[in-house]
Amino acid sequence: MPAPAGFSLPIQVVKAQGFTAWLAEDHSIPVVSLAWGWDGGASLDPEGQDGATSMLSSLLTEGAGNLDALAFVDAARDQAIGIGFDADRDSFDGNLRALKPALPRAVELARMAMTAPRFDEEAVARIRTRAIAGARQALESPRGRAGRAFWAAAFPGHPAGRPANGTADSIAAITVDGMKAVLGRQVHREGLLVAASGAITAAELAALLPELFGALPAGTPPALPALPAFTGFGTQVVPVSATQSSVIFGQQGIPVRDPDWEVAQVVMRVFSGGGFSSRLMKSIREERGLTYGIYAGLDSLFRGSALVGSAATANARVGEMLALLREEWQRMAEGGPTQQEMDDAISFLTGSQPLQFTDSRSIAGTLLAMRRNDRPLDWLEKRPERLRAIGRDRAAAMAARLLKPDALSVTIAGQPEGL
Template identity: 60%
Template sequence: MTDAFTLPIQVVGAGPLSAWLVEDHSVPVVSVAWAWPGGASMDTAGHEGTAALAAAMLTEGAGDLRALAFADALRDSAIGLNFTAGRDNFEGSFRCLADALPEALRLAKLAMTAPRMDADALERVRARAIAGARTQLETPRGQAGRAFWASAFPGHPAGRPPNGTAESLTIIRPEALSATLDAQLRRDGLLVAVAGAIRPAELAELMQDLFGALPAGAPATPPPLPRFASFGRQVVPVPGPQSQVVFGQPGIPPQDPSWETAQIVLRVLGGGGFSSRLMEAVRVQRGLTYGVGVGIDTLFGGGVIAGSFATENGKVAEALDVTRGVWAELAQQGPTDAELEESVAYLTGSLPLQFTDSRRIAATLLAMRRNDRPLDWLSGRNDRLRAITRADAVRCAGTLLKPDALAVTVAGEPVGL
């Protein structure tokens, strides 16, 4: 069986300034997304959040436009412009009507080449970032996640909070933000993806205009993901009636030949909502938690399988025992024929939902480029999934899932741990 769904991808340009394009003139909208390696991996220890704060400042005024004037210019032309710093990458994007493309190009270029860094705008953005860090890191869930990643990758950027802490954000100086942007926003090392109402010749000209004025050279390559430190079990004391649990183990990189089989195994384990084994065992059968999920995080060229749940302090030990038992059973026996069939049906049937608008298409193309996917990867994906046999899934589950290496962080006051 072959699906009719296809995504015609064109390659525009060559070398450092090339882009993947899905051209579509049915709606007069253009979405452009681009990325460099770097992001929070450039932050120095104790100054976490520098790249994230620098990214936020790029839309807070540029050139002769202060923050309010810059925001008004974006709003008047209905342009969405955004910059973000991830753990190991720095991304920019804009979305606009085709008629507003020249203005979107002007403002995006101005943001990257002449950011203002006005003191009042910086303190406003810093205050917002500090409030966000406190919300994210000082809750039980935030404390569990922070401790989990710090213990799994001690001394590596993967173990640090990419958006910073209230303490680190407070001491970041404006000159550090400028230095980060100087090192990050370069003409080389770029990945570009575009979707919508733009022709290849127009896109080639756009790329030269948007990125041609940036300094030559590429950002520093982030350090590779080190070996996952299977640290066993740790408890972060947090007063309250419930505990938040984060657990995980080593994963695989996106380039692993068993990647698609692993997606099936992980959906069966904890990625399929009420159809997953963990949800059935932990919630439906025993009522130990409201929800539990598992997925794979890809970062620094590697992967980590991680999951979480929250439960009453007195139920943490039992919920963990059940989770580990489900993990071990799937590792030993693999998915059933019915589970394999359901997972393949979901993964193939949901594929077109990733491409409902130009912004999502551009984001997907960018992710494909970051993961070194070939141009025809999407067109053959469903056939590859349908070709996976139960023997393949059993073999993958046995090598992928490592219940003995499962590391657990509990933030709360768990009973019996």
């Protein structure tokens, strides 16, 4: 269905003492959400301590200032305050959500977390144990092993090729000094992007910004390393004793700031991102029953992207599934989507757009993503118009540019047959 008439998200630009924030003001519910972040993330992990930034993000709310871990949690919980931090491969983000009366306390706790984390021995040990268990679970499953091998082969020697959360061995080697070093490189007054949503005026946000971020050290995080070209590696097999094989496939993507990024989104929705309506699902699941599900899309990282997909199938049918995948890859590259497929995809993308803005937290997160990707203030408002203006010839050209059957790289974890 088309987007509701008149749907818009007015965005204000708020500046105060060197800080800039985007604000979507809404007083219908007395809740305020903030999201902020920097470039960096796992790319700042010390040598041999992969996962240090991820572990740091968990420890920032495990005690700060004069509050140990339990006291910090109680202080937030008593006023229904949510505070969190997250590290990705190329970014480090923070967020808070609070009822309007609790906002001053939320700001105080978030500031303490960034400027005076405790790194208490008990908290470090507990978070390390949890991180090691998570890494083992994520990386030792067939899908995890396939993913680890895929990214390492696609981007050798680059942070994009390493697990953002580290491995069991690298997490065990992380030191408190290493995490403090990451904090010192990552969290600064400059290079900071901020977004806010909810029951707060521009004047109130202008007063809040220096309260929350004014005590951060001056300076800027190190520049992100440029994403190199995807290294094609053909087909690789990771032997795993399992009845099914996990398959990850992909190739070079396009930059996030490419003027035809949304054209690529339409193409990929038709091809592999539209659930049961996508070509890959119809061909490989519905018609052949080769997999429970198959999906592919653009995974953005380091200002670029990789086109990556995944599926799982019985070992005996891996060769058959991959042959059909390459046939569909070739067919879309040569002909692009039909007009009906495009109409359906664009209708879904425009009609579902308001679902991104159902609460203040998701709105703040969307505004932060817009800032990170250098989108203009009216990006959301004009998106349905831009999507409807995409012609089939333009989509076909993007399909030919994006999908390269001969460059498709595949990693299989299992005991595949028929290759």
